[in-house]
Amino acid sequence: MLEIQHFLKKYSTGFQLEIDSLLLNEGIHLIQGQNGAGKSTLFKAIVGIQTFQGEILLDDLNLEKKPLAFRKKVNYAEAEPLYPEFLSLSELILFVAKAKEAPRDQIERLKSSFGVTEFMEQPVATYSSGMLKKSSLLLAFLGQPKLIILDEPFTTIDKSSLENLIELIKLKKTEGVNFLISSHQTEFINLISFDSVHTISKGRIQ
Numbered sequence: 001m002l003e004i005q006h007f008l009k010k011y012s013t014g015f016q017l018e019i020d021s022l023l024l025n026e027g028i029h030l031i032q033g034q035n036g037a038g039k040s041t042l043f044k045a046i047v048g049i050q051t052f053q054g055e056i057l058l059d060d061l062n063l064e065k066k067p068l069a070f071r072k073k074v075n076y077a078e079a080e081p082l083y084p085e086f087l088s089l090s091e092l093i094l095f096v097a098k099a100k101e102a103p104r105d106q107i108e109r110l111k112s113s114f115g116v117t118e119f120m121e122q123p124v125a126t127y128s129s130g131m132l133k134k135s136s137l138l139l140a141f142l143g144q145p146k147l148i149i150l151d152e153p154f155t156t157i158d159k160s161s162l163e164n165l166i167e168l169i170k171l172k173k174t175e176g177v178n179f180l181i182s183s184h185q186t187e188f189i190n191l192i193s194f195d196s197v198h199t200i201s202k203g204r205i206q
């Protein structure tokens with residue numbers, strides 16, 4: 001499903017992440033690592049918002065050669081999402097849904113699944129951290145992604161949202177969607193059956 005070859009990302013700070021070869025088959029994959037290990041760096045490279053050396057392929061789709069087609073198939077919810085504060089979630093949904101060609105009925109189902117209808121017309125500036133997190137998670141499910149990357153998805157959201165999120169991940173897996181998930185929340189990790197677990201440490205992944 002996802003193949004990474006000869007990957008190298010170096011920051012001016014001296015940090016570097018190097019992956020000779022990594023192949024992730026279909027399924028749900030957990031990426032672990034301490035603060036600053038390089039999880040977000042890897043995720044940002046995979047979604048095409050971070051430069052790197054090497055090759056990343058989603059099935060036969062090469063990120064460097066077909067960036068637009070690749071990005072349509074890969075969705076991402078950042079650990080700490082940031083959006084223009086004057087926009088509402090409703091407006092963000094319209095924007096992302098258009099870019100990702102999300103079907104109308106999917107949008108309605110996701111709104112109810114994440115329980116955002118009460119606040120989605122308000123500007124982002126008024127959102128609590130949980131409202132912001134739910135917004136970014138909802139946006140990550142829009143369209144027909146082959147891979148959804150969720151960076152720390154279990155933080156700040158309430159119990160019922162968390163249960164809904166886990167059910168949605170499991171449902172999407174049955175529909176052929178793959179996941180890369182990072183989390184420091186070990187109590188929630190146990191609620192998902194991961195197909196593989198990888199740890200980033202000292203600039204390498206195992």
Ligand SMILES: Nc1ncnc2c1ncn2[C@@H]1O[C@H](COP(=O)(O)OP(=O)(O)OP(=O)(O)O)[C@@H](O)[C@H]1O
Pocket residue numbers: 011012013015033034035036037038039040041042079
């Ligand atoms: N834009 C950047 N410029 C320079 N250094 C960066 C940049 N982004 C991240 N880093 C550095 O890269 C390293 C890896 O950071 P990254 O955010 O990928 O870690 P992480 O595993 O996601 O951490 P956390 O669990 O704290 O979210 C850190 O040393 C960080 O300081």
